[in-house]
Amino acid sequence: MMEEISIMVAYDAHVFSQLHDEDFLTSLVAISKPRSMVPTKKLKKYEKEYQTMRESQLQQEDPMDRYKRENRRLQEASMRLEQENDDLAHELVTSKIALRNDLDQAEDKADVLNKELLLTKQRLVETEEEKRKQEEETAQLKEVFRKQLEKAEYEIKKTTAIIAEYKQICSQLSTRLEKQQAASKEELEV
Numbered sequence: 001m002m003e004e005i006s007i008m009v010a011y012d013a014h015v016f017s018q019l020h021d022e023d024f025l026t027s028l029v030a031i032s033k034p035r036s037m038v039p040t041k042k043l044k045k046y047e048k049e050y051q052t053m054r055e056s057q058l059q060q061e062d063p064m065d066r067y068k069r070e071n072r073r074l075q076e077a078s079m080r081l082e083q084e085n086d087d088l089a090h091e092l093v094t095s096k097i098a099l100r101n102d103l104d105q106a107e108d109k110a111d112v113l114n115k116e117l118l119l120t121k122q123r124l125v126e127t128e129e130e131k132r133k134q135e136e137e138t139a140q141l142k143e144v145f146r147k148q149l150e151k152a153e154y155e156i157k158k159t160t161a162i163i164a165e166y167k168q169i170c171s172q173l174s175t176r177l178e179k180q181q182a183a184s185k186e187e188l189e190v
Contacts, residue, residue, distance in 0.1 A: 058066065
């Protein structure tokens with residue numbers, strides 16, 4: 001842990017020194033004079049002068065120091081890349097775990113939905129069977145009711161016919177009785 005912190009501090013110092021050496025001077029030149037006042041040709045001239053001055057400084061520098069600095073820069077870049085690699089590997093593992101968890105949850109949900117679907121299908125089959133039985137029972141009851149209705153209508157017609165006959169017989173008997181009474185009265189009067 002301490003080694004990582006010291007590496008990060010060294011890397012930050014190196015980046016800052018590089019910024020300080022190159023970018024800082026470039027930005028200072030750019031900021032110090034407004035662009036509109038310095039023609040582009042002069043800026044290019046100053047840039048060439050700076051590059052020439054920088055190259056002469058590098059050539060005057062001890063090659064051993066330059067190689068050490070370059071080696072340090074490359075080691076820091078290597079450590080930075082290794083850290084990025086570790087971060088990316090960690091991110092990959094984390095995303096794989098998250099995806100696996102999501103997949104497991106989706107599979108669990110699919111299992112639950114499949115079970116619900118099977119239960120619903122089973123209930124549908126049972127309901128359709130019950131409906132079919134009730135329709136058969138209703139048809140049978142309708143047939144029984146129709147037969148009973150026909151029988152009742154037949155009985156009503158039969159009873160109505162009997163009553164009509166009875167009324168006719170009663171009417172005939174009443175007429176005959178009246179005739180006999182009238183005939184008896186005439187006989188008694190004579």
